[in-house]
Amino acid sequence: MFEIDVKSRKPISEQIVDNFKELIVSGVMVAGEKVPSVREMAARLTVNPNTVQKAYRTLEQQGYIYTSAGRGTFVESPDSVEAQPQDIEQARSEVREAISKLYYLGISKKEAEKTIKELLDERGDWK
């Protein structure tokens, strides 16, 4: 499914969140599909169940999955993952920040554009 990098600076729970977002948005996991249980996922990734649960809670709050007590956790319909204007503004802001880092390094605009184009094209499936 996916693996986590315990050496990364990015918290494990956040890595789990991002990996699931990736799987859901790219269509690998479809609406209604069951998500591995907290315990199973914890065993697979060899992390603590609490860490997985924290990730699932985040995904639920952001509308990617939903929970039915005693039955399990499932992928939410993509329609309900409606992009909030504030979320988009937040994301734009983060892109701006990241681009600034390139600017600070003295990279030319042309080079920056080339680098960003590469990163965009890394996602071959992006429509």
Next chain:
Amino acid sequence: MFEIDVKSRKPISEQIVDNFKELIVSGVMVAGEKVPSVREMAARLTVNPNTVQKAYRTLEQQGYIYTSAGRGTFVESPDSVEAQPQDIEQARSEVREAISKLYYLGISKKEAEKTIKELLDERGDWK
């Protein structure tokens, strides 16, 4: 000069670093110019002197400023800010992350490209 946002999730020291990089790279502060002392800066921003100290140390390590014992701290020539391969990789990685957020929100590639173009063009002075 600039202000810090205490409500931001970004650490204050990092905010100070980024703001100075902005001022230096954009040419508002020029090589040789004196940088406010740690104490003065701390007073202006009403933050802990240790926090400013830490920011200055980071800026010095990355070559944006230099310290002359007993005289103060000064802006380094921008040319000496040599982009380290690891710094570029780090920046690339942050751009990749930020772009992913746009992707997760279900934004089309075309829209994303448009958004990024806008952000790049915000810096009219970027060569």
Next chain:
Amino acid sequence: MFEIDVKSRKPISEQIVDNFKELIVSGVMVAGEKVPSVREMAARLTVNPNTVQKAYRTLEQQGYIYTSAGRGTFVESPDSVEAQPQDIEQARSEVREAISKLYYLGISKKEAEKTIKELLDERGDWK
């Protein structure tokens, strides 16, 4: 008859209980009427029979239905649903909780009263 929402945070068994209460109190189901069997109900709602079983047990304890061994389950006379003081206190408490949520959202008392009046009037048949 009615449907359950698997995405809801409210337990399925509780949803079944509330839906039956609604049907009985509003007069759609009348005293003496046969209630679908546990198995049939479970099949209709595509839920676990144990869940339906639990809901029926609750309804029986609260006096909304009664079971006749070997014959089935039937709707009790609404008059026999005697409001227990503790049940009323429980309900009051839930209303208090719900009203608090409106308060937390910064809604004015006047607006809250209007909203509640609307909700009360939604039940046109309430004597």
Next chain:
Amino acid sequence: MFEIDVKSRKPISEQIVDNFKELIVSGVMVAGEKVPSVREMAARLTVNPNTVQKAYRTLEQQGYIYTSAGRGTFVESPDSVEAQPQDIEQARSEVREAISKLYYLGISKKEAEKTIKELLDERGDWK
């Protein structure tokens, strides 16, 4: 400040959340005021720090407080606690649910109105 009821069915973290909302919305705690640290609050209430932190995270997500790493947690300006239409609809829905419980008990509409009026008036400070 307030106390928690360990015997309550309501989770401790939720009790903490509600109590703080009460203090903030009622004006007892004002914007910019420092909220007791996670550890101090945990000691006062004799609960685990993790439980307090969970509550604080919830309050932050809902816009009641904000966090500044290393400095502490503070009360957010009430303006930023802008009621989202979906939040209001959610609250309305909960009020509707709670009112239904009264209806199920066979209480007359008049009695229900009286009960609700009492509950509304419990908050003497509600404008």
Next chain:
DNA sequence: GTGGTCTAGACCACT
């Protein structure tokens, strides 16, 4: 079996 909550205790980064 499922998720949800809580405790106890450790480690880290920021101020």
Next chain:
DNA sequence: GTGGTCTAGACCACA
């Protein structure tokens, strides 16, 4: 000192 993350292990309600 502050909050943030993680582990380990226990208990509960729901299905």
